[in-house]
Amino acid sequence: MAEAKTKAQLEEELSEALATIERMKQQDDAEAEAEAIRQQAREEAAEIIARAKESAQAEAQDEEFPKAPARNDEGEEYVTIQLFKDSERYKDPLLVCVNGESVLIQRGVPVKIKRKFLWAIEQSQVQDAKTAQLITAESEAYREKQRAHRDS
Helix, strand or coil, X not given: CCCCCCHHHHHHHHHHHHHHHHHHHHHHHHHHHHHHHHHHHHHHHHHHHHHHHHHHHHHHHHHXXXXXXXXXXXXXXEEEECXXXXXXXXXXXXXXXXXXXXXXXXXCCCEEEEHHHHHHHHHHHHHHHHHHHHHHHHHHHHHHHHHHHHHC
């Protein structure tokens, strides 16, 4: 036989049912909010893709019609120099080549040359000095080894 429910039991069941309905509404609200966030993300992604496509098209157009490269005039200005001249090793003109361009520089008189040739001469002098230092150091080390070997 079915038991008769008391008013308190019925009120409790009603309260539970109302709480369940409220939880379902909140869940529906959360799902609706999540769907709204997903939709906003889709729209933002579509905007980003559209901007990227526009940018890529603009870059492709730039590649079709390349701009003239900027001139690099560094080293092209003229400077005056005078190379050392003697009657032995430094009597002939000096040939200097830079990137396929060359100049023959007369010794003992002031001449105008492009700065890039002067840089090449200066670099050559630095390398010559370092080479001389290395030769001196290695020669001295060799002499020391000879002495040590002779004395042993």
